[in-house]
Amino acid sequence: MSVDVEKILRPIDTSLPPFPAKFMTLSNGQEMMVRQVNRDEIPDILPHVEKLMHVERDYYHIVAARVYAELLAYYTYRVQDEYVLIAQVDGEIVAVVNGRIVNPDIGMSYHTLAMRRGLRVGAHTFAAKMEYHIDILKQKEVLIVAESPIGFRRWMIEYKLEKRFHIPHELGGCPSWSLTKELFDRARNTLVVGRRPVPEKLLAKAHAAILPPTDPPKPPEDLLAATRSMLDNTGTSLIEMKRRLGGM
Amino acid sequence: MELNIYAYKCKRCGEIHYPYKTICKKCGENDHNEFEIVPLPKKGKLLTFTILHNPPSDYEVPTISLGIVELEGGQRITGQLNIKNPKIGMNVEGKIEVVRKEAYNKHLGMVFYQA
Amino acid sequence: MREVYVAGIGITSFTRLEYPLVEIAAYPGLMALRDSGLKKIDQLYVANMGSGRVNAQTGLASAVVDHLSLTPAGAVTIENGPASGASAIKEGFMAIASGMHDVVMVIGAERMREVNQLEATDFVATLTHPLAEYIYGVTLPSLAGMFARLYMEKYGVTSRHLAMVAVKNHHNAMDNFYAHLHEEITLEGILDSPEASTNNPYVADPLRFYDMCPVSDGGACLILTTAEVMKKINKPMIRIAGIGQATDTHAVHERKDPTDLLAVREAARQSFEMAKVKPQDVDVAELHDAFTILEIAESEEVGFFKKGEGHIALEKGETKIGGKIPINPSGGLKAKGHPVGATGVGQAHEIVLQLRGEAKKRQMQNAKIGFTCNFGGFGNNVVCLTFIKEK
Numbered sequence: 012m013s014v015d016v017e018k019i020l021r022p023i024d025t026s027l028p029p030f031p032a033k034f035m036t037l038s039n040g041q042e043m044m045v046r047q048v049n050r051d052e053i054p055d056i057l058p059h060v061e062k063l064m065h066v067e068r069d070y071y072h073i074v075a076a077r078v079y080a081e082l083l084a085y086y087t088y089r090v091q092d093e094y095v096l097i098a099q100v101d102g103e104i105v106a107v108v109n110g111r112i113v114n115p116d117i118g119m120s121y122h123t124l125a126m127r128r129g130l131r132v133g134a135h136t137f138a139a140k141m142e143y144h145i146d147i148l149k150q151k152e153v154l155i156v157a158e159s160p161i162g163f164r165r166w167m168i169e170y171k172l173e174k175r176f177h178i179p180h181e182l183g184g185c186p187s188w189s190l191t192k193e194l195f196d197r198a199r200n201t202l203v204v205g206r207r208p209v210p211e212k213l214l215a216k217a218h219a220a221i222l223p224p225t226d227p228p229k230p231p232e233d234l235l236a237a238t239r240s241m242l243d244n245t246g247t248s249l250i251e252m253k254r255r256l257g258g259m
Numbered sequence: 260m261e262l263n264i265y266a267y268k269c270k271r272c273g274e275i276h277y278p279y280k281t282i283c284k285k286c287g288e289n290d291h292n293e294f295e296i297v298p299l300p301k302k303g304k305l306l307t308f309t310i311l312h313n314p315p316s317d318y319e320v321p322t323i324s325l326g327i328v329e330l331e332g333g334q335r336i337t338g339q340l341n342i343k344n345p346k347i348g349m350n351v352e353g354k355i356e357v358v359r360k361e362a363y364n365k366h367l368g369m370v371f372y373q374a
Numbered sequence: 375m376r377e378v379y380v381a382g383i384g385i386t387s388f389t390r391l392e393y394p395l396v397e398i399a400a401y402p403g404l405m406a407l408r409d410s411g412l413k414k415i416d417q418l419y420v421a422n423m424g425s426g427r428v429n430a431q432t433g434l435a436s437a438v439v440d441h442l443s444l445t446p447a448g449a450v451t452i453e454n455g456p457a458s459g460a461s462a463i464k465e466g467f468m469a470i471a472s473g474m475h476d477v478v479m480v481i482g483a484e485r486m487r488e489v490n491q492l493e494a495t496d497f498v499a500t501l502t503h504p505l506a507e508y509i510y511g512v513t514l515p516s517l518a519g520m521f522a523r524l525y526m527e528k529y530g531v532t533s534r535h536l537a538m539v540a541v542k543n544h545h546n547a548m549d550n551f552y553a554h555l556h557e558e559i560t561l562e563g564i565l566d567s568p569e570a571s572t573n574n575p576y577v578a579d580p581l582r583f584y585d586m587c588p589v590s591d592g593g594a595c596l597i598l599t600t601a602e603v604m605k606k607i608n609k610p611m612i613r614i615a616g617i618g619q620a621t622d623t624h625a626v627h628e629r630k631d632p633t634d635l636l637a638v639r640e641a642a643r644q645s646f647e648m649a650k651v652k653p654q655d656v657d658v659a660e661l662h663d664a665f666t667i668l669e670i671a672e673s674e675e676v677g678f679f680k681k682g683e684g685h686i687a688l689e690k691g692e693t694k695i696g697g698k699i700p701i702n703p704s705g706g707l708k709a710k711g712h713p714v715g716a717t718g719v720g721q722a723h724e725i726v727l728q729l730r731g732e733a734k735k736r737q738m739q740n741a742k743i744g745f746t747c748n749f750g751g752f753g754n755n756v757v758c759l760t761f762i763k764e765k
């Protein structure tokens with residue numbers, strides 16, 4: 012019987028063309044590779060996302076919690092037509108992005124989570140995700156929302172996204188913004204980078220193992236700093252404070 | 260009425276100031292601060308320029324171009340450029356246009372075009 | 375005039391700090407008190423540029439003196455744009471030299487990350503000329519862009535030279551625990567690779583992203599005192615030997631030659647003259663590289679190199695740690711960070727570390743004479759300091 016229930020609960024994924032891996036040079040000269048991961052690799056990614064759920068600044072906590080749920084849903088077949096891309100530097104995971112295909116024309120961008128700061132790894136990986144929707148899946152537009160001011164600047168402002176406020180986004184029903192093929196074409200020369208094919212060595216290194224990020228965003232060091240930041244609009248660490256005091 | 264940007268000419272020594280100063284920078288005489296208001300010329304040469312890709316947030320455009328222009332007569336002015344491919348040394352001509360909006364205020368200033 | 379010495383120093387990380395401005399100011403004060411072993415001060419100067427606007431807090435010095443429980447010492451806040459820090463040191467110097475006070479604490483503190491980047495840039499842009507510059511949308515990066523374009527054309531400086539400044543300063547900051555950016559960058563990553571123009575986009579053409587300093591929070595402190603008090607505390611004798619300050623026109627276009635940094639030249643000249651040293655005697659310097667082009671231009675104006683030859687010295691590695699005259703061993707504003715009001719004090723902090731021989735991995739061997747240039751406005755208010763280590 013239970014087998015039948017599972018059949019009902021599990022959506023049937025459309026078969027989608029894969030995202031062809033690409034690589035790029037970062038400002039520090041290191042090479043970063045962006046590739047698609049399959050279901051079996053999800054458990055290797057989850058622990059690194061989980062740590063960020065406790066980083067109560069720059070909206071890392073909410074984005075990480077949602078990404079965690081979405082990856083889990085993907086792993087356990089509870090979301091339809093989702094895909095996950097990751098960025099790796101020397102095998103180390105530095106960013107996760109994901110999204111979903113709503114119908115052949117419309118894509119739904121879920122999240123971008125950067126695990127290393129200051130090198131545009133988030134922006135590069137987001138661009139790869141847009142490339143997947145527009146160039147590989149040939150979709151007409153992608154619906155996007157931002158949860159953080161940094162995200163807003165990176166997506167809405169840098170790509171000059173169009174408003175689709177009448178369409179509630181799948182993330183919390185917030186008003187959507189849209190990246191159309193036309194906007195993407197305009198950004199192509201400046202924001203979308205990467206080279207293919209990826210050299211064998213890089214590919215092998217990336218596939219060998221998903222290593223933990225060396226310098227991920229961390230919660231504030233000092234409990235006092237967290238307490239004080241209750242008054243602070245750059246990082247309200249109320250939850251973090253309660254957690255450390257043992258309340259949660 | 261033709262719009263102008265005005266400079267301040269010292270009534271004693273004739274030195275022209277833009278922007279306004281309380282004491283003349285040339286004769287430095289502080290027993291008077293009388294200036295004649297004279298319109299700045301509009302033609303000149305582009306001395307240097309920049310294309311600003313993150314203009315202040317009240318501008319609803321992705322970039323603004325700014326430049327320093329040496330006007331006929333040697334006065335200099337900072338202004339906006341409305342020129343596709345600006346080059347140092349090119350001849351430009353200014354028009355007075357809205358250069359910034361703040362709520363219902365509109366600031367007028369010099370916008371330069373290729374001459 | 376009495377001689378003035380640095381008795382103690384303290385600093386916070388220059389980064390995004392998640393606690394109130396008063397504490398950002400007080401913490402380095404506490405460190406400096408501990409460093410000096412002193413318990414009381416006569417006078418406090420707090421350098422800060424934006425607390426009224428950015429943090430909705432005025433009367434900062436009064437709040438800080440109380441926070442440190444140093445009342446009833448006198449306290450004054452000093453706002454002098456990005457040159458606030460060194461200006462406050464000058465005030466502290468004068469207070470002691472004149473005989474008015476014996477122990478003076480000088481703090482620089484700023485908290486700019488409380489608002490977003492656009493607001494922070496706009497707040498700094500308010501120091502441009504309100505009628506002749508600001509209304510056109512002029513910001514500090516755009517003034518630097520215009521300056522750089524002319525400078526590059528005139529002296530053959532290229533984007534590669536500018537990037538070399540950034541690479542050097544990012545590298546120096548790797549060894550500075552308190553620096554904002556701890557990330558090596560490479561010419562390949564920001565200029566040569568196919569992705570470089572995305573990694574390093576134009577911000578104020580010809581200046582790019584990596585030509586600009588980050589927006590930082592941070593605080594730094596110096597305690598100044600007399601030779602007499604120095605005898606009681608066992609600290610290296612670092613003397614403030616020269617101070618120069620000069621101004622220039624408010625609107626940049628009014629300058630005869632817009633690539634001339636007259637105020638830098640004049641302030642440096644005064645400072646060297648007062649210290650009775652020559653630019654060539656300097657062992658280590660912190661210059662105000664809010665934009666990479668400024669490090670090159672200032673290195674010429676203060677007299678380290680001939681006009682138009684700063685970028686050649688840079689190419690030869692003369693400004694690296696271990697070079698002829700290391701510039702910005704701390705990482706400079708570019709990589710150490712630029713909390714505007716704190717910067718001048720931060721620069722002095724680095725020089726004192728270097729002269730004391732406490733700069734660890736980035737130490738310049740046997741440094742005896744140090745120099746700082748704190749550049750306010752776009753070069754319209756500049757303060758230069760010369761420090762000498764005595765035996």
Ligand SMILES: CC(C)(COP(=O)(O)OP(=O)(O)OC[C@H]1O[C@@H](n2cnc3c(N)ncnc32)[C@H](O)[C@@H]1OP(=O)(O)O)[C@@H](O)C(=O)NCCC(=O)NCCS
Nearest residue numbers: 074123124125128129130131132133134157158159162491
């Ligand atoms: C949004 C995001 C993906 C962008 O990633 P990115 O393109 O690699 O950009 P970064 O995060 O490295 O840099 C952006 C900002 O962070 C700052 N930053 C850089 N290094 C930093 C560090 N080590 N610590 C804190 N902030 C840092 C940068 O200075 C920049 O801010 P500024 O321009 O105001 O100075 C990433 O910030 C992120 O994962 N944020 C949390 C989750 C989130 O908001 N996702 C988007 C949801 S729509």
Ligand SMILES: [Zn+2]
Nearest residue numbers: 269272283286
């Ligand atoms: Zn006169």
